[in-house]
Amino acid sequence: MPINTGLADTSNALLFSTVILYALAMLCYACDFAFAKERVVAEAPALVAVGAGGPPVQVPISVPADAASRATPSRWPTGVWLRAAFGLTCIGLFCHVLAILARGLAEHRVPWGNMYEFLAAITCMAVLVLVAASVKYRAYYMGLFVLVPVVFALGLDLTVIYTPAGSLVPALQSYWIAIHVTAMIIASGLFIFGAVVTTLYLVADRSQRRIAAGQPSWSAGIVDHLPKPAILDRLSYRSILFGFPVWTFGVMAGAIWADHAWGRYWGWDPKETWSFITWVVYAMFLHARATAGWRGRRAAWIHLIGFGCLMFNLIGVNLWITGLHSYAGMP
Amino acid sequence: MTTAEDDALTTLPPYSDADLSDREAPAPAGPRLGVLGWLRWTWRQLTSMRTALILLFLLALASVPGSVLPQEGTDPAAVSQYYTAHPGLAPLLNDLSLFNVFSAPWFAATYLLLFASLAGCVLPRTVRLVGQARQLPPRAPRNLARLPFSASYVTQQQPEQAMAAASKLLSRRHYRLQTGDGWVSAEKGYLREVGNLIFHIALLALLFSVGIGGIWGYKANRLLIVGQGFANTPTDLDVFHPGRLVGPSDLQPFSINLQSFQAKYVTSGPQLDQPISYAAPLTYRTAPGAPLRHYTLQVNHPLVVDSVSVYLIGHGYAPEFKITDGTGHVQFDGPVPFIPVDQLSLTSEGVIKVPDAKPAQLGFAGIFLPTAVDVNGELQSAFPAALFPRVSLVSYAGNLGMDGPVAQSVYQLDTKGLHQLPVAPRPLAPGQSIKLPDGDGTLTFTGYTQWVSLAITYDPGQLPALISGILALLGLILSFLVRRRRVFVRVQPRADGGTAVVVGGLARSDAAGGFEAEFTDLAQQFLDLHDGTALPEAADPRPGGDDEAADVSSGDEFVPRKSAVTAQARAAGPDPASAGREESEA
Numbered sequence: 001m002p003i004n005t006g007l008a009d010t011s012n013a014l015l016f017s018t019v020i021l022y023a024l025a026m027l028c029y030a031c032d033f034a035f036a037k038e039r040v041v042a043e044a045p046a047l048v049a050v051g052a053g054g055p056p057v058q059v060p061i062s063v064p065a066d067a068a069s070r071a072t073p074s075r076w077p078t079g080v081w082l083r084a085a086f087g088l089t090c091i092g093l094f095c096h097v098l099a100i101l102a103r104g105l106a107e108h109r110v111p112w113g114n115m116y117e118f119l120a121a122i123t124c125m126a127v128l129v130l131v132a133a134s135v136k137y138r139a140y141y142m143g144l145f146v147l148v149p150v151v152f153a154l155g156l157d158l159t160v161i162y163t164p165a166g167s168l169v170p171a172l173q174s175y176w177i178a179i180h181v182t183a184m185i186i187a188s189g190l191f192i193f194g195a196v197v198t199t200l201y202l203v204a205d206r207s208q209r210r211i212a213a214g215q216p217s218w219s220a221g222i223v224d225h226l227p228k229p230a231i232l233d234r235l236s237y238r239s240i241l242f243g244f245p246v247w248t249f250g251v252m253a254g255a256i257w258a259d260h261a262w263g264r265y266w267g268w269d270p271k272e273t274w275s276f277i278t279w280v281v282y283a284m285f286l287h288a289r290a291t292a293g294w295r296g297r298r299a300a301w302i303h304l305i306g307f308g309c310l311m312f313n314l315i316g317v318n319l320w321i322t323g324l325h326s327y328a329g330m331p
Numbered sequence: 332m333t334t335a336e337d338d339a340l341t342t343l344p345p346y347s348d349a350d351l352s353d354r355e356a357p358a359p360a361g362p363r364l365g366v367l368g369w370l371r372w373t374w375r376q377l378t379s380m381r382t383a384l385i386l387l388f389l390l391a392l393a394s395v396p397g398s399v400l401p402q403e404g405t406d407p408a409a410v411s412q413y414y415t416a417h418p419g420l421a422p423l424l425n426d427l428s429l430f431n432v433f434s435a436p437w438f439a440a441t442y443l444l445l446f447a448s449l450a451g452c453v454l455p456r457t458v459r460l461v462g463q464a465r466q467l468p469p470r471a472p473r474n475l476a477r478l479p480f481s482a483s484y485v486t487q488q489q490p491e492q493a494m495a496a497a498s499k500l501l502s503r504r505h506y507r508l509q510t511g512d513g514w515v516s517a518e519k520g521y522l523r524e525v526g527n528l529i530f531h532i533a534l535l536a537l538l539f540s541v542g543i544g545g546i547w548g549y550k551a552n553r554l555l556i557v558g559q560g561f562a563n564t565p566t567d568l569d570v571f572h573p574g575r576l577v578g579p580s581d582l583q584p585f586s587i588n589l590q591s592f593q594a595k596y597v598t599s600g601p602q603l604d605q606p607i608s609y610a611a612p613l614t615y616r617t618a619p620g621a622p623l624r625h626y627t628l629q630v631n632h633p634l635v636v637d638s639v640s641v642y643l644i645g646h647g648y649a650p651e652f653k654i655t656d657g658t659g660h661v662q663f664d665g666p667v668p669f670i671p672v673d674q675l676s677l678t679s680e681g682v683i684k685v686p687d688a689k690p691a692q693l694g695f696a697g698i699f700l701p702t703a704v705d706v707n708g709e710l711q712s713a714f715p716a717a718l719f720p721r722v723s724l725v726s727y728a729g730n731l732g733m734d735g736p737v738a739q740s741v742y743q744l745d746t747k748g749l750h751q752l753p754v755a756p757r758p759l760a761p762g763q764s765i766k767l768p769d770g771d772g773t774l775t776f777t778g779y780t781q782w783v784s785l786a787i788t789y790d791p792g793q794l795p796a797l798i799s800g801i802l803a804l805l806g807l808i809l810s811f812l813v814r815r816r817r818v819f820v821r822v823q824p825r826a827d828g829g830t831a832v833v834v835g836g837l838a839r840s841d842a843a844g845g846f847e848a849e850f851t852d853l854a855q856q857f858l859d860l861h862d863g864t865a866l867p868e869a870a871d872p873r874p875g876g877d878d879e880a881a882d883v884s885s886g887d888e889f890v891p892r893k894s895a896v897t898a899q900a901r902a903a904g905p906d907p908a909s910a911g912r913e914e915s916e917a
């Protein structure tokens with residue numbers, strides 16, 4: 001079937017709007033950080049009850065606005081800037097999803113057949129995770145930090161990496177692309193979110209330790225707006241709890257597909273090798289978490305190494321190493 | 332520590348998640364184990380888990396060169412190129428098996444050690460879990476308020492009545508119970524360890540499945556020209572990699588004939604040249620004399636005969652030549668497979684050797700252009716389909732050097748003993764000929780056909796590998812979904828005739844949080860069940876001022892506390908679920 005160029009153009013326009021909306025949302029999140037003071041003022045009523053009976057919590061508490069600015073913490077964002085930021089993020093996400101849908105309809109196939117489409121999809125997933133985590137775990141403070149890399153990646157995607165709509169090479173024409181690549185996209189989105197949280201955890205943890213030791217901390221200004229490191233740590237762990245099984249499934253589905261297409265389920269093709277390495281490093285992270293002495297900072301570093309492997313597989317392997325995976329699909 | 336505290340903590344040691352990695356049965360962590368015993372116990376956890384960590388790290392690290400350097404197994408041509416480009420370095424790398432990483436001894440050593448450690452870790456844990464599954468949960472600690480989570484209230488019900496109601500609620504929630512004088516102890520979530528063990532054992536099974544394939548399976552390749560056929564025997568296959576215990580007679584006796592090959596390409600737009608579909612209609616027999624069957628082989632649609640799969644993995648052109656030598660004999664007449672050097676345009680290269688030609692042996696090196704176009708005087712292929720096929724040849728005469736001790740590649744011409752013939756370079760159209768000088772003969776480009784390359788694999792470990800993989804995934808999900816936790820209830824008659832109720836709870840490996848919400852909910856249910864009245868916080872005096880408030884355990888980030896129940900979260904000694912420990916150990 002021929003490519004529907006009208007729809008393909010609509011998709012491009014929608015993705016362009018998405019970037020603008022995300023960029024605006026990013027600015028609003030930043031303003032929220034800069035101007036919304038109330039969160040620091042209130043000493044988290046919710047947390048007082050928790051420490052009940054114990055001595056007052058010693059570490060300086062900073063809780064996201066929603067928790068701090070109201071007696072009953074709310075699921076939904078509070079404050080003008082945060083509301084605007086979250087609203088823009090949601091509208092942006094809506095456009096993002098529509099852009100991907102339009103692209104798929106234009107091409108009559110799942111729209112993840114090349115690097116451009118893949119990047120558009122994983123950023124969409126990352127924002128989806130952001131929105132879900134914001135509502136479920138009140139993690140509105142993540143907005144700025146997730147949107148910065150997303151806007152950057154989408155900017156590159158629309159310019160340098162852009163690939164016009166087209167059909168798939170025979171090797172990719174299989175229903176397994178819908179299963180395997182979709183799983184990889186979901187897992188990657190979760191891992192991206194997890195890596196951002198982990199980075200924040202390391203920053204907050206370092207700042208907290210420096211302050212405790214009476215040393216100056218350059219990041220104190222940012223960290224004041226974040227929850228305690230332990231909460232960040234848990235959020236990052238959660239993203240792996242979701243992401244790791246999905247990744248495992250994705251790698252397995254890829255193996256089954258490789259068996260259909262090339263006659264072996266595992267052949268140590270560079271892409272396979274790196275998804276294996278990524279998997280092993282995340283398994284290391286899970287083991288590190290289970291080992292008392294490796295929790296916290298050390299586990300966080302392993303987490304980031306795992307993410308580095310994921311990114312290398314996405315970018316490095318596509319650009320510098322040739323293999324059977326015709327995925328690279330760069331113009 | 333007071334005695335009461337010791338008592339409360341006795342239930343905790345086997346409950347730390349590090350204990351999962353304990354290879355020996357856990358020391359009966361009684362009150363008098365002592366600091367040294369504790370240290371030793373902890374050390375063993377750390378070492379075994381640390382070993383696994385280090386080995387996992389080494390495995391990841393060892394895989395890296397396999398993706399960066401060309402590998403014999405996947406791309407032998409790239410390895411030879413590497414040899415040419417780095418003549419000094421390549422032999423060195425070869426000595427270190429770096430062109431064969433995934434079958435290198437050091438790679439095998441890494442994963443075998445890891446899997447030995449895995450077996451050494453998992454099997455005792457399985458035995459222990461079976462033991463635990465038959466035991467009742469431990470007695471309730473005396474002071475439940477010291478547990479990570481606790482709630483207390485008073486009720487007008489009698490102690491026995493309150494106990495019975497609490498037990499009923501807990502067993503309705505599928506907790507395993509032990510009751511004693513004034514206490515209920517309940518545990519749930521053994522499936523977490525079951526899942527974890529299934530996962531790890533399935534990984535072992537996966538390794539064995541891969542091994543089965545390596546022993547009883549085989550892989551082969553065959554280049555097949557349209558109109559030709561082959562039988563699945565070692566001599567009729569181009570490349571044959573049998574498993575360790577595979578003999579020639581173990582090959583399934585099918586045969587395949589290629590009828591034709593059709594490729595479709597994008598003819599316009601930005602994706603010009605990109606293939607749309609390949610199809611290779613063929614006939615096959617499962618054994619000599621068996622009925623003839625038809626199949627259209629396509630990418631992603633392998634042919635399965637007798638558990639052997641045949642895949643379409645490549646294709647190309649085979650120009651046809653007729654060569655008459657100087658004596659007037661036709662010495663060659665047929666197709667010669669040319670190998671694509673550019674996948675997009677299918678520009679292909681190949682050689683023709685005519686060892687029987689007289690007076691001199693003849694050799695030709697050629698380029699086949701499916702759609703030849705002239706770009707600034709240079710001939711190129713503009714499209715992968717054969718719209719305007721041309722062949723351009725360089726002719727040689729002399730000694731082909733084919734009777735040397737080493738077999739020659741049919742795709743390469745050894746020009747050492749040959750001299751180039753002075754033939755004007757002219758691309759040939761089908762039907763055109765070159766007349767060789769000095770009466771050496773004639774070559775006619777009679778036409779062209781196509782070939783496909785087939786991968787043939789037999790892997791009896793495939794199904795076991797699939798099953799292991801699925802089990803691993805299910806085990807993983809199970810262990811992530813379930814959390815093992817204990818809940819205790821203590822009731823005590825009060826002077827005013829009512830009953831004081833304390834509910835305590837702790838969860839192992841609750842790193843993702845969530846137990847607190849569950850506990851709060853459960854405590855609320857107890858309260859409702861008992862028609863209780865929450866005690867003011869002061870009524871529950873907490874000993875010690877060394878408490879670290881465990882804000883992490885406050886659980887689902889900023890969830891408002893139910894006012895009726897005071898759920899208390901604090902770091903309690905070796906409790907794994909609390910962040911206090913994490914911070915103190917960091």
Ligand code: HEM
Pocket residue numbers: 280283286287289290348351352379380383387445446448449450452453526527530531534806807810811840
């Ligand atoms: C092939 C190597 C291995 C891989 C890929 C692997 C992978 C994993 C993964 C993904 C988890 C988290 C899933 C879960 O909690 O169920 C896990 C947990 C665990 N693994 Fe392994 N593992 C390997 C080897 C080992 C070895 C050698 C040991 C023994 C020291 C071990 C002990 C454990 C323990 C105790 C847990 C539970 C951690 C917890 O409860 O949070 N694993 N492993």
